[in-house]
Structures are given as structure tokens and as C-alpha cells.
Amino acid sequence: MREIRAAALADVTPGAPHLVEAAGARLVLVRLGDRVHAIADTCVHQGGPLSGGTLSGNRLACPWHGWMYDVRTGQCVFPPRGTAVASYPVRVENDAVWVALP
Template sequence: MSKFIDIAALDDIPRRGARVVKTPQGCVALFRTADDRVFALEDRCPHKGGPLSEGIVHGTSVTCPLHGWVFDLNTGQAQGADEGEVRTFIVCLDGGRVLVDASFLSGRSAA
């Protein structure tokens, strides 16, 4: 069974926006869609290292602010002609809190 870590309040993440959470294991970008779904991805575009948390959230995608790569928030896969992916983390909501699966964060270096 997975152990989840309370990482943020849902209200701390703007709709169609993101927040970065620095954990002891590394930085995680939390994204909130217009319909209040929350996704967690590694906060670094594999193309040029852009901060995905500063990108534009549209539907269930985020566009990197540096060069426009688009990533699926569900899978972390680049969309269109771009190739690459970012790590995703399992997220759940509980009473207005965002919880991230701790097993996916283990073994990462500190931010």
C-alpha cells in the first residue's frame, strides 16, 4: 500500500496554474486544472530545463515557458512533434489537501 505525503493545500494552487513544492527529495510542480483536477510533475522540461511550473496550463496539458513544448499532465509525455517526457507523481485530494505518493519521491536528490 502506498504512503502519501501532505504536500499542499488545494487553495494554494490557482485554477489553470501551478505551484512548486520543494521537498527533501526534490522539486515537484503541482498543476490545477479549471475543473480542480491536480497533477504533479517533475518541474524541469527535458528540452532546455525550463520550469514547467511557470508554463501555461490548458486542459490537461502544460506548455513550457522557454520553447513551447507541450506536456500531457496525465502521462508526462511531450505532445506533437516534440519527443521527451517528465516524471509524473500519483496525487490524491483529501479534505482540500493535496497528497503525493511518497514512494515516487524516494531516492531523489534534494532541490
């Protein structure tokens, strides 16, 4: 596990998915209240970019066909097929967002 500085906290706008490309990974950061969550950017359906999706509360809808993910866990909540995208631990420190990658 390695931890990367993914973004400045000020760059992660509440209510809008924020794409990060770092260390060979594409991640989406989502700020909910005082917490930031990180999930993989690639939809498990056909690879749509979740960072281009629409956020509704804790749910992020893929822009291609509307599959929805819980940004807190990466779990796909619609359709309910038991699939998920990867979810990564996040730490906010000194106004920076740190993400732990495998």
C-alpha cells in the same frame, strides 16, 4: 514510495501551475476541475522550469522553448518525440494535496 503533503488544495489555483519543493523534489501541481495532477518541474529539453510555463487545458508549455506536456501523464506532446517528465500519483483528502514520490 512515500507520500508527502504537497499543498493545501486552496493554494492550487485552477488554471495556474503551482510549484512545490518538497523532500528534495521540484514538482508542478495543476488543478483541472476537481482533480489535481503532479509532474516533475524540469523540462526534458534543456531543463526549463515548467512551473513558470503557460497552461492551456491539460497542456503545460515550457517557458523556455515551448515544449508542451500533458499534465495528466507527463507525456511530451510537442514535439512528439516520445519523451516525458515524471508523473506522480495524487490524492486529495481533507483539503490537502498528497503526492506519492518514488
